[in-house]
Amino acid sequence: MNRGIETDGAVAEQAASGRIPLAVVVVDREGLVSHWSSGARRLFGAAKEEAIGYPAVDLLPVSGALPEDDDVSPYGAYAAYDGLGHDLESSLDGRLYYPAAGRARLTVPERERVDVLWWAYPLVGPGPERLLVLGADVGRLQEDAREQRGTDRHRDTGYERVAPGFALHTDFPGADELARGLPEILPSMSVDESARIVGQILELGYPVLEFSQNDRVPVTPDWGVPRRVERRARRERAARAAAQGLPSAQDDPDEAEDLEYAAVRERLEFLNEVSGRIGTSLDLSRTIVEVSKAVVPRFTDVAGTYLREQVVAGEGFPEGVPDTTTMWHRVALEHTDEPGRWDDVVPVGEAMPFPAHTPFFQCMTTGDPVLVPRISEGMGHAIASQFEKRDIRPLITGRSMLVVPLKARDVVLGFMILLRHPERPVFNDMDRVTGAELAARAGLVLDNARMYTYQESVAETLQDSMLPHIPPRMAGCDIATRYLPGTLLGRVGGDWFDSVKLPGARTALVVGDVMGHGLNSAAMMGQLRTAVQTMAALDLPPARLLRNLDDLAQRLGDTYLATCLYAVYDPIASELHIANAGHIPPVLVRADGGHSELLDLPTGAPIGVGGVPFEAVRVRVEPGDRIVMCTDGLVEVRGEDIGVGLATLCESAAHPAASMDDACDTIIRALAVTFSEAGRGGRKDDVALLMARLNGIAPQDVAEWRLALDPVEVGRARAVVREQLHDWGLERLADSAELMVSELVTNALRHSHSRPVELRLVRGDTLLCEVDDDDHDLPTLLNAGPADESGRGLRVVSVLAREWGTSRTATGKAVWFELTLPRR
Template identity: 45%
Template sequence: MTITGRQPAPPTGADALQTDQRAGARQPRFLDQPLLGVVSMAAFTLNEHGRINHWNHAATDLFGAGPLQAAGRSPASLLRLPQEHRGAFEPEVFGHVWCGACMVPRADDGRPAEVGWWVYPVEPDGDPGARNVRVLALAADLRRLREDGPGLAMDDVLVAAPDGDARRAAGARLLRVEPVLAPPAEPPGDGHPDGPLDRRLAELLPAVGAAATDAIVSRVLAHGRPAVSLSITVRLPVVPHAGDMPRALRIRPRAVAPSRPEADRDDPEHGAPGTDENETLTFLSEAGQQIGGSLDHLQAARTLAEVLVPRIADFAAVELLEGVAADSAQPAADLDETVTMRRVAVAHNDEPGRWDGIVPEGEVLLPAHGTPFVRAMRTGRPVHVPRVDAEYAAGLSASFGGRDMRPLFTGRDLLVVPLIARGRVLGTFKLLRKPDRPGFDDLDLAMVDELARRAALCVDNGRLYRREVQVAQELQRSMLPADPPEVPGARVHYRYRPAGQAAQVGGDWFDAFPLPGRRLGIVVGDVMGHGLTSAAIMGQMRTAVRTLAVEDMRPDLLLRQLDALARRLGEGYVATCLYAVYDPVARCCSFANAGHVPPVLVSESGESRVLPVPAGLPIGVGGEPFETTEIPVEDGSRLVLCTDGLVERRGRDIDEGLEELRALLAGPARPLDATCDALLGALATTAPADDIAIVAVGLDGIPSGDVAVWELEPEPSMVPRTRAQVAFKLAEWNLDAVADTFQLLVSELITNALLHGAGSIVLRLIRGDALLCEVYDDGQDMPHLCHADATAESGRGLQLVSHLAAAWGTHRTDGGKVVWFEHRLPQVTGPPPAGGR
């Protein structure tokens, strides 16, 4: 085949492709460089109807569509070209040479890319009746051409020029714009195939043979233009290769079905291409790879419909059982009379939107018992109706709820194939061929049966994968806190973003919980690894932290207990953890770290700093003690804790990520919700490789006017004096309504400390969302609730506290113990008292 017409100038922006003819201009770079590393050039051909019938791998890389998806479609609809560039691919202008540049959405991220076009009319030699090729189109990313040109790699195309320069390599198929594509300024003189060009081709293409070499060279020398062959593939022995063994060059004819006229051969609109064994295996391999390329069961069903049209059928629809499509139930072993299905994919080669109103995607179906769809699922075998007559089409149409579907079925060849995987029916797909196309033969049935097996397994695998991911995500969500706690003196906000890949459900956890004395416990951790095991370990770690925190341990002691527990549970229990305790009365934070990312503190004035918390070893490693660091904080500060997924990136030190986090937090105070969202927007990628957890805490503190503290002498006379002091403070706080009950409970705790405690006694009252009373003493004996019978002389004090207080408890301190209770505040209808929160 020979390219006709004059060589057009390169498109705008492709200056790197030209060889500068001015004095001192450099020569094309490919002459002194190896063949590897050149830019890929997309190539495809159109038949006389303007439909694609050849599509190379470089076109797949540039535009994102595979050969099976591109076959039989028009470039304008497939490539989403601008309106002004679509006319070059219309059949009525096929006789013109065209080149230009336009913006096309990239296949990988959808961003616009500048693509250069060279469109050539191709005139078959010696075969004016052939209809398989009419236009050759070349395209390339102009940005990459400017960087790596002027060498262009081209797949499945051999180009030779009469100036003695011809190059070909499968690993980097080289096509040079000048002078390979450009015809010579003067027609060549009389030449002979035995000239330098012949010897060069013979060296490069030893598998072609003398006859093929003579034919190519004679054509080049006769026309004075490049010769293009779309059926030759060869790998240069000098090109390094990693992969499968190079295949020997084979030029084989394409078989034509006897039932089709010769003019329709290789035309996707009028039937399948050659049906030889190698082509069939290649199609099945490529189709199977595309169907199995996604773990989404619905996407696998859509891909199945796309690869079947137009190669196998003119219309394809995939319908899954409703439970399979929604992944709400296991596929049933037996189908009953109330089977419900959903149409999940439709593909056809008619004009766009032709069947949208008749067979819309997503429609729920109730197929009748006698239809071929139900029969195929019940028997497990395909149902083939060679030609659907008007009566049969009317019956099928009636089974779809009265919708007139006769135009879709009448006169067409119908094939209904069940989708069966692991012995269970998942659904069906139906195929239709137009009346002007041969019906499904034995080879078609065998190919469809094989594709049905592969597609059913892919759909079932995707369904099982989705179920596993849902279980892992539900397990993880159930183990993470739902809503932040509401505590006096602090505001807590969470953010959590799972890993970009659903299978990467990890062990990041976070929590915040109230502690005795109106303090707040905060923990952020990360279990090593991903998956269900990590999520389960995360849940155990979080529960253990909450359990240990109730004992009011110092942060370092809590991490020590957690580390000992993890080592007892097993070797896989390894995690980083940062535990913090905020005291809104003392206005300080205590930290202990086990190999986790340090927190960031932002002052009220907007100054941010990474806190110097000792790193420590991860939980489960053991061997080193943990340290508690106490840092004073001012009211209005903000504390931010996170997991490493927010600040760690491949190829970047984690300290750089912490510095970026600190810089983002600096400045005027913002709402904590907005702060968390801003951090995710700036630091988190759209598909993070690891989970991300953020805990932002506003450190507001409790006003000193809401706290009262008395140091009491351990003597009996202190009880009535304390009752009087408490009554005076309650009157100051306008809480006279609860004074009697509260004084009674205070006296019970003080008496208990006087009788069973040791050393000095401290009483502290804190007003917040409830009225808290704490009594400290130096005794080590913990009081406990016991049953007192009618004749007992003691033991009723804690029973009284348990009955009248909203909550009560005890916990140890470094020097003794604390007994506390909370009393509900009365309902206030007027304005809050002065000094209140």
């Protein structure tokens, strides 16, 4: 490095370190200025309002753009001066594909010629920005350095040779300082955009000052903004001056820059604060309310949030660009006006499309913020026209409006309408950028909530489709069920209940709980429930069924664990046959005396552990007894002894109730109150509850016969059935029952091997007829041709019966049918 530079004073040292004020300009793809910093205002003489949206070639020192003596623009005349590299005029015209630098002199009214260095970077990626230009007043830097050195203008030739250049950032450790500081002079950019631009600058080449062919100094921006302590002292001086009636320094350009810097800092702090307040929950409704409350009243006075119909409905990701037929739901409205002023005119929950002439349509189709400084009478009338008879004009006319899109993955999920009172400052360009950044963060949070809501909806739909719709009455018993989803994240779980009709008028009662939550648990629950249904239809004993279910779970994967309680109720024998696989025991409520007890069952290991035997017990019951089977989510809360929940379950199950449904609700309320009073915050896990009243079937409602393996027994079967139905007062069913019994007994006699055929009639809510034999092959329904002599028996049964079926038994098979009892 030049030895003379190293020995200079403070200003020369500033030059040597490359810490110089910079003008920052961003040019969009149309060649128009999209950002104009306060440094650009001081260097080029144009105010921000006079630069944004105007062609860059009319504002920047372009090499060879204007002859020095020809037309002079309002911002000064430009002349070529020692251009380096690719000239900036080409850059602005869109032919720049690599970083370029140059030097120009600018003549500004009431100022001497300004010696300007510039660096231009092509920008790639999403967004309208195409070119970043950095400018520096090197002439002033040279003069300050000479004054410090005590030299005249012509003695130091080193500084006359100063020129802009580039170097890889690895050559200079000061690159980190530029990376930290550059986003602060890009207030019109979002955080992601500024980070992307800084990354491109460091990759393309670090801006440097070249004092000779070999000496280069890295450029580090000097914002010219006083430190926080100095800014506080300046505000105190201004306050004292105002108190003494002295003139204020607010018109000072440096003070204006200080205020701009403070405004940027304030917006960043606001965005940081909002980011911390939103997204505390994955609940879509709560997230929407958080976003609305975060901006009112600090940023706006009214905030209305609209979401697309698919988002509100919890459906998949909305596809396609919105149009005039897209329905938008008003999901939140926060304001500082008097209560009720907005509620009747724009109620939350309303859905409507938006015409193409509205700023809302422009926002949702372009995905860009729309700023309306003041809503005119005409625009207010156009907006109000879609509200039919409700006059919204007094609420919006004269207010400043900003419409910002809520986007995720470049898809507009919704938008926010922000309004300020007429007496409040209108939204400006910085507000537009702040609102866009706020909406971008809110859009991501909403998308996370939407995705969670959608996945939760899928899981709930899956679970609901797998939970059975159990009829309230089965043979000899009444059943009531409840399923309650959990209240924690991923609340969809693997709890299930079921009932299966078995041969002999028996009913299987099942309650299970897959460990874990979410789609995997719900899917495993569906697999296990289907397996239980299939094995129950084979009439497997409870212990054998759980053994087979355990084997299946191990084949599905070593992470599949579940508890299960399987009980078979025989209403004729008045008996429960129960086996347990790691589940909490059921409660049996005795009809005689109304007392309740936890059944003492062998606990067993959960399904999926493997290698553990299962045992079954038989429990005698009486007509009117009730059995209550539930999952642990009802009786267990983290940090509380499960014994408390089980005791409450027994006590509440014994309470008399008008109906089975009322009895279930009594149990749930009692458990909720118990844990709430214990300060445990209530239930978190999902709950499956099944209650069955064991009514039994009286002996006089059951008739059984054993038929020898002789074809003449078919006639006897018809006769006994007709006689029994006459005794029961069911003569109107005799003809159909006699015909179907004849077909089933004939088939049974034909396929039986050695054991007599058993015929049973059971009178309950329906008339049940069962025919058992010792053949294990189940019959199938056939289509008999005109010349076939057999194959029509089951076809007759399927036509005449209310319901019919077949199932395997321990000794063979059973074929059964039901007939609806006639009304009395």
